[in-house]
Amino acid sequence: GPGVLTRTLLNAGVRVVALESNSVFLPNLQSLENSLDGQLKVIYGDFFRLDPLVTGMVKPPAVCSDKLFETMGVAAVPWRADVPVKIFGILPQKKERNTLWRLLFALYECSSIYRYGRVEFNIFISEKEYKVLTAKPGEVRAYQALTVLWQVGCEIQLLHMEPWSSFVTNLKNGGLAVPKSTWLPNDHLCLVRLTPQQNLFTGGLEPTNSSTFIFMVKQCLAKPRSRLTDRLNSWSLDNGGKLLRELEIPKNAETRHLYPEDYRRLFEALQNSNMFTETWFHDEVLESIRNINL
Numbered sequence: 001g002p003g004v005l006t007r008t009l010l011n012a013g014v015r016v017v018a019l020e021s022n023s024v025f026l027p028n029l030q031s032l033e034n035s036l037d038g039q040l041k042v043i044y045g046d047f048f049r050l051d052p053l054v055t056g057m058v059k060p061p062a063v064c065s066d067k068l069f070e071t072m073g074v075a076a077v078p079w080r081a082d083v084p085v086k087i088f089g090i091l092p093q094k095k096e097r098n099t100l101w102r103l104l105f106a107l108y109e110c111s112s113i114y115r116y117g118r119v120e121f122n123i124f125i126s127e128k129e130y131k132v133l134t135a136k137p138g139e140v141r142a143y144q145a146l147t148v149l150w151q152v153g154c155e156i157q158l159l160h161m162e163p164w165s166s167f168v169t170n171l172k173n174g175g176l177a178v179p180k181s182t183w184l185p186n187d188h189l190c191l192v193r194l195t196p197q198q199n200l201f202t203g204g205l206e207p208t209n210s211s212t213f214i215f216m217v218k219q220c221l222a223k224p225r226s227r228l229t230d231r232l233n234s235w236s237l238d239n240g241g242k243l244l245r246e247l248e249i250p251k252n253a254e255t256r257h258l259y260p261e262d263y264r265r266l267f268e269a270l271q272n273s274n275m276f277t278e279t280w281f282h283d284e285v286l287e288s289i290r291n292i293n294l
Contacts, residue, residue: 079118108200
């Protein structure tokens with residue numbers, strides 16, 4: 001865009017690498033870059049077309065994370081180290097949900113930007129998606145698989161709420177171009193900080209099996225009013241009742257009433273069974289990943 005966020009960060013005294021996908025805005029940003037003493041680096045690229053699933057050379061504005069981090073001079077650090085880089089931006093409204101899912105897969109697989117460590121996101125997202133990310137168990141419509149997975153994976157902090165009128169242009173009929181939301185409030189854009197948990201990959205959860213964890217959560221919350229025991233039975237788990245007793249989860253608990261940490265404990269317990277090694281389960285996981293990445 002015109003560089004409002006970039007200038008705000010520069011005025012705060014930080015070093016900024018700005019990605020701009022619209023060539024119309026590049027000259028002004030490059031002029032600003034030339035007027036500063038190395039504080040700003042402008043790159044023609046689209047962050048939300050990072051690491052596209054294509055073979056061969058990546059054409060701008062698509063960007064490869066390895067080239068981007070090399071340009072920034074940021075090296076990979078161990079997962080439990082401090083945050084190596086902070087990213088600021090606004091999620092495209094038309095691709096908001098899909099972008100959140102893609103970032104989530106990259107987070108759990110330690111791929112793309114997360115190969116470099118616990119990259120911190122400071123992003124403007126719609127209020128309705130913020131309500132989903134921070135929902136509590138039992139909240140109708142808001143508590144979803146996306147909720148559980150982001151809360152397990154990241155510390156989520158609301159930094160600021162700004163009315164839509166500060167961002168969007170009016171439509172021809174005089175109304176604001178605000179994405180419609182039937183069930184959740186959507187009067188603001190929310191600046192949210194997503195900081196990956198230092199202890200994400202402990203207790204049996206690893207980047208190599210994280211896709212199975214994601215699939216398990218998605219399956220459980222596909223029908224949020226269903227009982228967890230019924231879901232376990234559908235997976236042909238013979239000792240489901242015993243497993244729930246050991247985890248101190250009520251046998252009649254509905255999947256929408258489990259806390260994110262309950263899903264993590266369930267996954268770690270199921271890691272000790274042979275269910276995740278069954279061929280049919282493995283095939284279902286691969287199909288789920290394929291659908292998300294399309």
